[in-house]
Amino acid sequence: MAHVPDYRLARERMVKTQLAPRGINDPRVLEVMGKVPRDRFIEEALSGEAYNDHPLPIGHKQTISQPYIVALMTEALELTGEEKVLEIGTGSGYQTAILADLSRKVFTVERVRDLMVQARNILADLGYNNVMFKAFDGTFGWQEYEPYDAIMVTAGAPKIPQPLLDQLADGGRLIIPVGDRFSQELIKVTKKKGDIIQKNFGGCRFVDLVGVHGWKD
Numbered sequence: 663m664a665h666v667p668d669y670r671l672a673r674e675r676m677v678k679t680q681l682a683p684r685g686i687n688d689p690r691v692l693e694v695m696g697k698v699p700r701d702r703f704i705e706e707a708l709s710g711e712a713y714n715d716h717p718l719p720i721g722h723k724q725t726i727s728q729p730y731i732v733a734l735m736t737e738a739l740e741l742t743g744e745e746k747v748l749e750i751g752t753g754s755g756y757q758t759a760i761l762a763d764l765s766r767k768v769f770t771v772e773r774v775r776d777l778m779v780q781a782r783n784i785l786a787d788l789g790y791n792n793v794m795f796k797a798f799d800g801t802f803g804w805q806e807y808e809p810y811d812a813i814m815v816t817a818g819a820p821k822i823p824q825p826l827l828d829q830l831a832d833g834g835r836l837i838i839p840v841g842d843r844f845s846q847e848l849i850k851v852t853k854k855k856g857d858i859i860q861k862n863f864g865g866c867r868f869v870d871l872v873g874v875h876g877w878k879d
């Protein structure tokens with residue numbers, strides 16, 4: 663039988679050295695980051711690097727985000743377990759799994775159909791049954807199931823797509839990298855009685871959000 667490496671220790675080390683010391687302190691986020699098998703979301707040849715402190719390629723010129731960025735964006739959404747969450751940019755499905763563990767239901771949209779299908783298979787394999795997938799331009803959001811208590815965009819946008827602001831529930835939180843094509847700032851938006859409150863979580867670098875309300879192809 664092939665040797666299946668046990669990455670439990672690598673995950674614990676990741677939480678202890680990359681997340682907690684940099685200020686991630688929501689215990690639910692730390693617990694889930696220590697549990698979800700990140701190695702399963704990348705190709706086997708790279709799985710030894712799964713818990714390293716950097717992003718990794720996932721094909722189609724896309725990347726799985728650095729663990730710290732995944733944790734930072736997740737923490738910003740302040741999930742309690744009851745939320746309906748919209749995710750734009752499924753990619754590998756790793757972030758999707760983290761969100762699914764921390765909320766009631768996740769609606770995730772990916773423009774590259776192959777990536778969506780691959781992510782759907784891995785999440786089914788891991789036993790997730792609270793995720794809905796769609797292959798489409800996520801800059802339109804997913805109108806059918808709005809409003810969302812939390813929205814996460816994991817690709818860099820020139821500005822916040824209006825449909826996403828429209829589909830955010832009152833009291834809802836949205837996190838999105840906004841900037842030019844080379845660097846962005848992580849912006850958290852909170853909607854309160856129609857008002858939009860913005861907070862900057864610092865610099866980051868993501869692949870392009872490509873779509874009608876994003877970058878042109």
Ligand code: SAH
Pocket residue numbers: 720724725726727750751752753754755756757758771772773774777798799800801816817869870871872873876
């Ligand atoms: N959260 C992912 C990161 C994926 S990288 C992970 O954990 O692996 C960003 C993803 O956004 C890519 O897969 C890219 O194809 C997707 N994307 C870019 N523009 C998009 C759009 N308009 N709608 C949906 N997905 C988009």
